[in-house]
Amino acid sequence: MKSDTxxxxxxxxxxxxxxxxxxxxxxxxxxxxxxxxxxxxSAAPCRSxxxxxxxxxxxxxxxxxxxxxxxxxxxxTLGGTGEESVTIGMVDVNKAVTILSTMGASATVIxxxxxxxxxxxxxxxxxxxxxxxxxxxxxxxxxxxxxxVAATGASIAGNFVTAAPSSGGVPIYLDAPTALxxxxxxxxxxxxxxxxxxxxxxxxNACSGAEFGLSGETDGATVQKNVLVxxxxxxxxxxxxxxxxxxxxxxxxxxxxxxxGVSDSTTPPGLTVVFAGNNFYGNGDYATVGQNCGVxxxxxxxxxxxxxxxDSNYWGDAAPGQNPADAVGGVCNTGVGVQNVxxxxxxxxxxxxxxxxxx
Amino acid sequence: MKVCIVTRNIxxxxxxxxxxxxxxxxxxxxxxxxxxNGFDSGSCGPIGFECRSIxxxxxxxxxxxxxxxxxxxxxxxxxxxxxFxxxxxxxxxxxxxxxxSIPVKIVSSHGAASTIIDAPGSFGGAYIESGPxxxxxxxxxxxxxxxxxxxxxxxxxxxxxxxxxxxILGDGSTFGIYSGFDGTSIANNRVVNHDTGxxxxxxxxxxxxxxxxxxxxxxxxxxxxxxxxxNLTILNEIGVYIDDGFATTNSLSAFSGNSIVGNLDAGMWxxxxxxxxxxxxxxxxxxxxxxNGDRLPGPPLNCAIITSNPSTEPLNxxxxxxxxxxxxxxxxxxxxxVGGACNxxxxxxxxxxxxxxxxxxxxxxxxxx
Numbered sequence: 001m002k003s004d005t006x007x008x009x010x011x012x013x014x015x016x017x018x019x020x021x022x023x024x025x026x027x028x029x030x031x032x033x034x035x036x037x038x039x040x041x042s043a044a045p046c047r048s049x050x051x052x053x054x055x056x057x058x059x060x061x062x063x064x065x066x067x068x069x070x071x072x073x074x075x076x077t078l079g080g081t082g083e084e085s086v087t088i089g090m091v092d093v094n095k096a097v098t099i100l101s102t103m104g105a106s107a108t109v110i111x112x113x114x115x116x117x118x119x120x121x122x123x124x125x126x127x128x129x130x131x132x133x134x135x136x137x138x139x140x141x142x143x144x145x146x147x148x149v150a151a152t153g154a155s156i157a158g159n160f161v162t163a164a165p166s167s168g169g170v171p172i173y174l175d176a177p178t179a180l181x182x183x184x185x186x187x188x189x190x191x192x193x194x195x196x197x198x199x200x201x202x203x204x205n206a207c208s209g210a211e212f213g214l215s216g217e218t219d220g221a222t223v224q225k226n227v228l229v230x231x232x233x234x235x236x237x238x239x240x241x242x243x244x245x246x247x248x249x250x251x252x253x254x255x256x257x258x259x260x261g262v263s264d265s266t267t268p269p270g271l272t273v274v275f276a277g278n279n280f281y282g283n284g285d286y287a288t289v290g291q292n293c294g295v296x297x298x299x300x301x302x303x304x305x306x307x308x309x310x311d312s313n314y315w316g317d318a319a320p321g322q323n324p325a326d327a328v329g330g331v332c333n334t335g336v337g338v339q340n341v342x343x344x345x346x347x348x349x350x351x352x353x354x355x356x357x358x359x
Numbered sequence: 360m361k362v363c364i365v366t367r368n369i370x371x372x373x374x375x376x377x378x379x380x381x382x383x384x385x386x387x388x389x390x391x392x393x394x395x396n397g398f399d400s401g402s403c404g405p406i407g408f409e410c411r412s413i414x415x416x417x418x419x420x421x422x423x424x425x426x427x428x429x430x431x432x433x434x435x436x437x438x439x440x441x442x443f444x445x446x447x448x449x450x451x452x453x454x455x456x457x458x459x460s461i462p463v464k465i466v467s468s469h470g471a472a473s474t475i476i477d478a479p480g481s482f483g484g485a486y487i488e489s490g491p492x493x494x495x496x497x498x499x500x501x502x503x504x505x506x507x508x509x510x511x512x513x514x515x516x517x518x519x520x521x522x523x524x525x526x527i528l529g530d531g532s533t534f535g536i537y538s539g540f541d542g543t544s545i546a547n548n549r550v551v552n553h554d555t556g557x558x559x560x561x562x563x564x565x566x567x568x569x570x571x572x573x574x575x576x577x578x579x580x581x582x583x584x585x586x587x588x589x590n591l592t593i594l595n596e597i598g599v600y601i602d603d604g605f606a607t608t609n610s611l612s613a614f615s616g617n618s619i620v621g622n623l624d625a626g627m628w629x630x631x632x633x634x635x636x637x638x639x640x641x642x643x644x645x646x647x648x649x650x651n652g653d654r655l656p657g658p659p660l661n662c663a664i665i666t667s668n669p670s671t672e673p674l675n676x677x678x679x680x681x682x683x684x685x686x687x688x689x690x691x692x693x694x695x696x697v698g699g700a701c702n703x704x705x706x707x708x709x710x711x712x713x714x715x716x717x718x719x720x721x722x723x724x725x726x727x728x
Contacts, residue, residue, distance in 0.1 A: 029719075030620060030621055030650025030684070031649045031650065031684035031685060031693040031694065031695075032693065047693075065719070066591075066593070066618060066621070066647070066650075066719075066722050067620040067621035067650035068593060068594055068621030068622075068650055068653075072653040072654070073653060073654055073655045074653075075655055082653075103618075103721070103722040103724075104722070104724070104726075106549065106570045106572070106591060106724050107570075107591055107620070107722045107724060109572070109593055109594045109621060136572070138552070138572070138573055139552075165530075185472055206472040208472075208475060208502070209504070227469075227472060227473045229433060229434055229473060229474075229475055230434045230475040230504070253395050253433040253473075254395050254434025254435075254475065255434075256440055281395055281396040281433075282395025282433040285438045285440075286440040316395070324398060325396070353469075354469060354470070355470060355472055355728050356726075357470070357498050357726035357727055358726050358728075359724060359726045
């Protein structure tokens with residue numbers, strides 16, 4: 001055995017014998033200065049979130065102070081002094097870290113105007129924001145926060161993300177399994193909040209101003225206590241192979257064409273989707289296309305029926321129907337296949353669904 | 360079945376009459392409800408008979424004042440999306456979605472994120488021309504989109520107008536909240552992406568706990584004895600613009616607890632055209648000024664405050680107990696500067712920053728729904 005190999009083995013043994021490194025908190029501030037040592041309590045804060053990520057290890061927490069981050073000098077390129085880096089996203093979260101603001105979304109802006117993804121991660125276990133400790137990402141033209149399929153269990157919360165009008169921008173895009181989106185405010189263009197991984201939890205978000213406020217393409221999602229208002233379509237589920245786990249206590253009101261829908265071109269045999277305990281009213285008022293539909297079923301599979309159980313929701317009146325109620329079934333079944341839709345036991349009064357107050 | 364329907368209608372009609380009677384009997388203190396599943400009529404407003412539009416509820420409110428209009432979640436304004444107002448269930452009064460000319464309180468039940476007023480681009484959001492009036496309050500406000508002016512408080516002699524808890528989203532050329540009204544309270548609002556986020560041109564106004572972001576000017580103050588407290592301005596070209604033009608006394612009676620951070624060209628701009636004999640003294644205390652003026656080319660870089668005094672009278676700024684990015688006070692990066700290159704005028708200017716706050720102050724913006 002060569003001596004250098006022995007040294008490596010000894011080092012490995014010693015390393016395994018050492019206690020686990022304690023998680024570190026790194027600070028970022030508008031008055032910080034980037035360096036290879038910035039961030040920890042013993043040093044000055046970093047100026048950029050990207051530098052703090054470089055200096056962090058998995059399990060660390062990065063606390064971001066109030067102010068503006070991104071293309072600081074506004075010259076259209078990144079990488080200048082104190083600016084975020086340019087890789088896949090303006091802020092590339094490539095370690096399993098928690099990134100929180102200290103003063104909340106309204107005080108902490110990631111200015112990604114003119115760039116692609118403001119925040120990108122492909123790392124499992126990443127946390128970006130929580131209630132009252134999130135970020136504002138204004139005017140995105142691509143993706144505000146993009147969670148890649150590899151980032152299992154990522155948590156995105158407490159953020160306020162808007163897309164530029166007519167940009168096709170998507171404020172929050174979750175492609176990872178078991179991802180969480182909670183307490184976010186999104187004003188979208190194409191889609192406000194998208195999930196494409198199985199077992200997603202989407203709750204207490206407010207989505208407005210998009211073609212689809214919410215859109216999910218995968219199985220087993222829990223979608224609850226969201227507010228969907230002023231979208232073309234409040235939200236939709238599509239390409240399901242198994243049903244959502246739970247769709248309840250959502251407030252789906254004032255969307256231009258439809259409230260909440262299920263759309264499939266290849267429907268698995270026996271697929272049963274349940275919406276229960278939601279509010280559907282004030283949807284479909286657009287003059288040229290409105291059909292007053294609170295819930296829409298769109299099954300283009302001519303072999304297997306789509307079973308949609310919309311029992312026990314509030315429809316704006318004693319039962320679903322025409323104004324002031326929202327409709328379900330009838331003209332709200334739009335696919336060429338069979339849609340078996342029920343809306344029994346309508347609630348007599350709206351369910352109280354209040355969003356959490358956020359900074 | 361027919362009997363059942365008739366009976367049900369009689370019961371409903373009786374309930375409506377009873378509700379209307381109860382509502383009218385409580386003179387000056389009625390609550391009128393508005394909902395996305397309501398209908399406008401000459402008697403809408405009681406629970407179970409909600410109006411569809413805020414305008415419909417205003418028409419049924421007591422002109423002598425005291426009523427409260429409670430607006431449910433959903434979308435109001437141009438509800439058929441044709442770019443115009445005035446259709447069935449839509450808002451409209453002249454060039455405004457909502458025209459408030461009687462003393463009344465208008466609040467949402469679920470907060471701004473759940474309650475959206477869509478005023479097409481050639482229309483304004485809400486026009487206030489009376490008092491006392493409340494238009495939204497903390498966690499009970501409105502989101503106003505697409506309006507050329509979000510909320511416009513006209514220049515008249517009515518007192519006690521309060522604008523609160525609203526989110527007003529613009530397109531960069533719009534105005535969030537304008538008040539040419541004396542004594543207006545503007546609190547807990549968020550104004551985003553305007554020409555001017557909050558434009559206060561009345562005397563004795565109070566601007567408190569607001570967030571102004573993404574605008575050419577976050578907060579503009581023209582008037583006398585204005586209180587500006589605990590606001591957050593961020594991502595504007597200029598965070599706060601104090602216009603001392605032709606003032607006879609100080610524009611500010613208080614400027615404290617604000618966070619002026621991350622604005623592109625400068626944190627604050629004090630413009631002093633035509634100062635009175637003896638000049639003016641503006642006092643700024645207990646604020647954060649950092650992260651401002653990083654954008655190129657812009658005015659001089661790194662300015663927390665730009666002063667511009669073209670007059671011959673002195674402009675005095677007493678700016679103590681503020682945080683400038685480092686404990687030592689204003690200066691070069693990572694601190695933020697005042698005076699020197701940040702003083703653009705030819706007239707006399709003094710800036711007293713002899714006492715600096717050593718650490719940043721907590722941002723005071725309140726959580727909102």
